[in-house]
Amino acid sequence: MKFLRMTLTAAFRALRRNKMRSALTILGIVIGVGAVIATVGLGQGAAAAVQDQIRSLGTNLLIVVPGTQRRGGAHSGWGGASTLSVLDARAIERESAGVRAVSYVRRGSAQVLYGNQNWRTTVQATTPSYLYVSDSEVSQGEFFDDRDMKIGARVVVLGETLVSQLFEAGEDPIGAVLRIKDTSFRVIGVLESKGGSSFGDDRDDLVLMPFTTAERRVLGTTAPGAVQNIMASGHTGEDAHGVALEIEDILRQRHDLRPDQESDFTVHTQDQFSSAMQNVTKILASVLLGIASISLLVGGIGIMNILLVSVTERTREIGIRMAVGAKGRHILVQFLVEAMILSVIGGLIGIILGLAGTQAIAHFVEIPFVFSPGTILFAVLFSGSVGIFFGFYPARKASNLDPIASLRYE
């Protein structure tokens, strides 16, 4: 104990004798540790941001997409005639316990006319439950209801892009009458903007109308009741994968599929989607962490370099210490302690600067600031081990010096 304190004192004295050199060595570690802390923090922040964005697609959303149909050995490919129907959606709503609400959509495209303006957009035929299932909001007016659906009311809800294309700035779109496929529709609401998706398409460029109305007036009835997607919203906290299996069972039964037949549809859960996105951010974060770790490594090599210089420079001092009774391990510990002091001081400053930097950057690029004690522990341990690892060789070299030769060293 006493010896440890003496060693600490001796190490501090030695480091103080070369203030500038010690400071620069510490700086190397500061940069390394700071970079590690910042990249890990930003990586976690980015992951959280991606998670948030995925969540904005809808809570616990499951999407059923039609699969390929196999007729006589030939796959029809994705987007072949839809295998899903309104009845499938109703069956899911009726039979699946894990599902809270179901909606379905069929899309087509059409020219929308208003006054002397026109715009080609996506017509999305859906149900009143769409609003809830897709986690959307109406920013003006209202969404169509069950009555509109029942009577096939000629009402539409517009996406923001369409509003800005058809109407003058400041003009109230609610109550305006549009023409689509020679039919007049009354605008009853505007959807709150969802912004572009992470894949670059505009999610506000659409017009929504009751499914029944669309079938009759716009999209045609060549395949009555056919839908492109069924969307189901699971109960919160429900295992999405379990719900997906449940839906699969219901639909296979409805489609009269034998156990050996492939499903003619696929149930996507948001988990799959988010895990794909998370993988991307994880890879990115790992790459950054790798680069940051290299700078920490370089900092460690800085420590080793300085200690090697120091050992050579202080050869005579080492000889003197040995002559007055220092054992090899005393010398070894002294140099190791010097290395650790450098790396730990550097580590602490690095943590502080790294956290400050993370917070500043997180604020600047508008991602959440994630504070993780694990990372800090890792950085402290890592910088400590950098000190020991890179300090060991020079320390060992010092402790193996021959006292007689060292005393004569010029």
Add this chain to the structure above:
Amino acid sequence: MTEVIETRGLKKDFARGDVRVHALNGISVSIAPGEFVAIVGKSGSGKSTFMNILGCLDRPSEGSYFLDGQDVAGLSADERAELRSHKIGFVFQAFNLIPRTSALENVELPLIYNGISRAEQTRRARESLDKLGLGERVDHHPSELSGGEQQRVAIARALVNRPKLLLADEPTGNLDSRTSLEIMSILEQLNRGEGLTVILVTHEDDIAAFADRVLTFSDGEVVSDESGARAGKRVRADGPDQETRP
């Protein structure tokens, strides 16, 4: 009474390329407590090698060496460090103080490795410096001290662990003659006044004259061992160099 030093047939070989050089060729010497011994000889005579072995910095190739009754020839490096820490004080030609470190910290150094409490270290170091008249200089760094003062700090350091044996290797080699005499009278005082065993390596006769006994080395052997007043008188008859005195 146990001899402080007792060597029997001490040999030391060095490999220089393919040739083995015999630095010491069977030295048998006894030194009693309280003796003041000078070791003289030309460079290469083996006196420094002998001194390193006596100081437990080096080990003999052959023969035995008893320090204060303990056989030390076969000891490990750590055990020898332990002995240096408790029984031996060194004074070197080049002072060998740690630069940019105060006189006090330099004197405390041997105690760091000696398991003595921090307060006691400082107390003893101050006491040792006071004894050598450096009480006012404790906070000075070596570069702020004269050669004589540096050597006195070194002596204070050598004495701080209360050694059985003081080994001085050319302690006046880097000093002018006036300061040399000052340092020698300190060593003389330590020997006569406190009964400290002092062994001195020198190649200057007037310095050797301070000792009671002079061992002359040549080609790794002791060629003469002159004791008592006879040794002193013989050398002192030549007298210290008066002209170089200020």
